[in-house]
Amino acid sequence: MERLRLIGIAAALPLIGACGVTARLEPYKQTDAVISEGEHVVVLARKQHSTHEAEEEFVQCISDGLSDGKRGLAVHSSKDFEDKMYPWFEPSTAPLSTDDLTVLLARPGVAEQVRETGVRYVVWVDGSTDRVASGGGITCAAGVGGAGCMGLAWWEDDSRYDLTVWDVKDIENEGTIYADYKGRSVMPAIVIPIPLITRPQNHACRGLTDQLRQFLTTPEGYTTPGSSPAPAATADVG
Amino acid sequence: MSLLPLDRSRLRLLAVAAAVSLGGCGGSEVIVEATFPRPLVEQLPVSMGVVIPDELYNFIYTEDIPDQSLWTIALGDANVAMLGPLFDGMFRQTKDVDSLALAAADTSLDGVIEPKLEKFEFDVPQGERDKFVEVWLQYEITVYEPDGATVIEWPVSGYGKSELLRDPEDAVQRAAVVAMREAGATIATKFSEQPQIKEWLGGIGNAAPITGPQAAVDGNATAESSSAPLE
Numbered sequence: 421m422e423r424l425r426l427i428g429i430a431a432a433l434p435l436i437g438a439c440g441v442t443a444r445l446e447p448y449k450q451t452d453a454v455i456s457e458g459e460h461v462v463v464l465a466r467k468q469h470s471t472h473e474a475e476e477e478f479v480q481c482i483s484d485g486l487s488d489g490k491r492g493l494a495v496h497s498s499k500d501f502e503d504k505m506y507p508w509f510e511p512s513t514a515p516l517s518t519d520d521l522t523v524l525l526a527r528p529g530v531a532e533q534v535r536e537t538g539v540r541y542v543v544w545v546d547g548s549t550d551r552v553a554s555g556g557g558i559t560c561a562a563g564v565g566g567a568g569c570m571g572l573a574w575w576e577d578d579s580r581y582d583l584t585v586w587d588v589k590d591i592e593n594e595g596t597i598y599a600d601y602k603g604r605s606v607m608p609a610i611v612i613p614i615p616l617i618t619r620p621q622n623h624a625c626r627g628l629t630d631q632l633r634q635f636l637t638t639p640e641g642y643t644t645p646g647s648s649p650a651p652a653a654t655a656d657v658g
Numbered sequence: 659m660s661l662l663p664l665d666r667s668r669l670r671l672l673a674v675a676a677a678v679s680l681g682g683c684g685g686s687e688v689i690v691e692a693t694f695p696r697p698l699v700e701q702l703p704v705s706m707g708v709v710i711p712d713e714l715y716n717f718i719y720t721e722d723i724p725d726q727s728l729w730t731i732a733l734g735d736a737n738v739a740m741l742g743p744l745f746d747g748m749f750r751q752t753k754d755v756d757s758l759a760l761a762a763a764d765t766s767l768d769g770v771i772e773p774k775l776e777k778f779e780f781d782v783p784q785g786e787r788d789k790f791v792e793v794w795l796q797y798e799i800t801v802y803e804p805d806g807a808t809v810i811e812w813p814v815s816g817y818g819k820s821e822l823l824r825d826p827e828d829a830v831q832r833a834a835v836v837a838m839r840e841a842g843a844t845i846a847t848k849f850s851e852q853p854q855i856k857e858w859l860g861g862i863g864n865a866a867p868i869t870g871p872q873a874a875v876d877g878n879a880t881a882e883s884s885s886a887p888l889e
Contacts, residue, residue, distance in 0.1 A: 473790070475821055506695040507843030511817075511836070528700050548789075 439574075439616050441603040441623045447631055449595035449641030453587055455493060459540040461486060461636065462496040466546040467511035474545040474581065478625060482545065482583075485629030493636060496539050504537055505530070518586060518593050525591065540589045541636060547581035549621040552602075558609040569609035576604045579624040583632060597635060599628050685728035688827050690736040692835045696743040697846035702859065707755040707770040707804075708745055710738070719778045726782065731830065733775065736838060741773055744842045748849060758806055768862050769809065770802040776813065780833070782826050790819040791829040793837040799845060801855065810854040816841030 455461065463483045465474040479498060487495040502509045508524055515521040525531045558571035579601040585594040603620030607613050635641040715738065719731045745752050755761040761770045777796040783789070794817050801809040818836025820829045849855060 473819065473821070503695040505698060506839070507697050507699070507846045510839055510843040512840055513843050513847060529698055533698055 439604050439606045439618055441601055441618050441620050443623060443627055444598075444600040445627055445631055446598040447595070447635055447642045448597070449635060451587070451592065451594050452639035453590070453594060454639055455541060455636045458494070458538065459589075460494045460496045460538040461541045461543060462498060462501045462537070462539045463543045463545060464498055464501070464509065464514075466514075466544050468514070468516070469546075472548040472550075474547055475549065475621075478549070478581070478621060479545050481622075481625040482543075482629050482632065485625060486633060491633065491637075493633065494538070496537055501537060501539060504533055518591055521586060521588065522591050525588070534588055540587060541594070542586045542588055543632065544584040544586070545581060546584070547579070547599075549577055549579040549624070552576050552578045556606075558607065558613060560609075568611040569613055570611075572606065572608045574604060574606045576602060577618075577620050578602050579620040581624055581628060583628060585632075585635060595635070595641060597628060597631050599624050599631075601627065685730055686726075686827050686830075688729070688731045688830045688834070690731065690733045690831050690834045690838075692736055692739060692838075694736075694740040694743055694839065694842065696747040697842070699747060699846050701750050702748060702850060703750050704768040704859070704862065705751040705753070705766055706745065706749045707761040707764060707767045708741075708752050709755055709758060709761070709770060709772040710741065711772065711774060714741075714773060714775055717775050717778075719780075721780075723782070726784070729780075729782075729830075731778070731780070731834065733778070733834065733838075736835065737773075737775060740838050740842050744846060745771065748846055758802060761802075762804055762806055764804070767804050769804060769858065772800045772802070774798045774800070777815075780830060782830065783822060789821055791822050791826065791833045792817070792819045793830065793833040794818075795834075795837050795841065797841055797845070799849075801858065803858070809858045810852055812849075812852060814841050814844050814848075816844065 465479045554575035556573040560569040581599045583597040601620035601624040603618035605617040607615045717733045722728045776798045780793045796815040799812045816837040818833040820832035822829045
């Protein structure tokens with residue numbers, strides 16, 4: 421039994437090493453505008469798609485991350501912003517382009533209401549986390565002498581998100597940040613299943629939040645090469 | 659505007675309690691509750707009587723889904739919470755009226771509006787691939803002249819989806835609120851675009867604003883909103 425366990429552990433080690441997260445971040449900033457004192461950011465999910473929608477908790481994670489810490493920015497609550505701007509930021513009415521935004525802000529009372537919220541930057545979150553692959557299997561058995569499982573299960577999640585930043589004061593598209601985080605989780609079972617789970621969505625939230633903070637606070641939108649993350653950076657972060 | 663007369667409120671609570679008790683026999687119960695904002699639109703310069711029928715106050719949808727459970731979804735409170743601020747924001751003045759007949763005697767009214775919830779559908783995914791609970795609903799908004807003549811019967815639909823996490827009931831509740839907000843957004847932004855409404859407003863000497871929040875972006879008026887029912 422002991423030998424079997426050792427063989428199992430030896431076999432599982434390479435697979436355990438295979439689990440982790442691969443990240444790709446591509447910021448693209450079109451202007452050199454930066455957020456000023458007293459200006460707020462609001463993070464909103466794009467809800468027009470029928471097949472996917474950025475998860476509520478992911479949007480909240482970015483909002484919270486952006487406002488956290490010493491370098492925290494002034495972040496307006498998404499729900500509060502949608503309520504104050506109702507019915508103009510609902511799935512069917514939200515502006516899809518800065519041209520739409522221009523039309524919207526020309527409506528009586530709308531620009532005044534935006535000013536009242538203090539929001540200068542609207543960050544649209546588009547994308548989702550999906551399971552893209554899975555395989556393997558675990559078999560469990562129980563008898564008089566005890567119970568145990570053998571086998572290996574694995575799965576791969578892909579977190580792909582686009583952040584689009586609009587300046588509602590100057591009515592322009594500031595740029596985008598694209599993120600693709602892939603994470604592979606494995607669960608070897610040698611008598612007992614041992615879950616080794618990676619959560620690419622959590623990594624994507626942290627990566628995008630850091631990148632978004634730089635985007636909003638530095639004219640070029642990202643740190644210079646040599647410091648991380650760089651534009652179109654690909655890295656193993658697991 | 660108050661939409662909570664005591665007798666109706668009690669009736670509604672009783673109806674919800676009864677439905678929940680029935681649904682309690684192994685079913686899923688959802689009482690949709692939310693606060694809805696007042697719309698940021700230019701008010702139409704009219705005084706409207708608002709008739710909220712009992713069916714809307716007490717709206718409860720039940721469906722026995724094979725291989726799932728008996729679902730009981732109560733939308734009465736949410737209807738009241740959505741329509742009150744919506745009409746308050748859309749019209750210069752609103753007044754609760756119990757019936758169309760009573761409104762005829764009120765000379766201060768330019769018209770009467772009566773919303774009904776005509777259709778409700780929902781879908782809770784069972785497969786691992788589906789992530790969203792979906793809700794589709796359709797209101798019928800009827801506007802009457804003070805004398806009872808119909809100005810328009812306008813079907814307005816709303817669609818909402820919500821990520822299915824651990825609790826399907828919570829996801830249905832969130833999707834229903836999104837669908838109701840969508841329907842409210844359509845009512846608030848498209849009401850004055852309807853040709854019959856334009857004509858009616860012109861007839862009472864209060865022309866609808868040509869530009870403003872309620873004016874169409876493309877100017878194409880339609881008598882029905884564009885959301886599609888669930889497939």
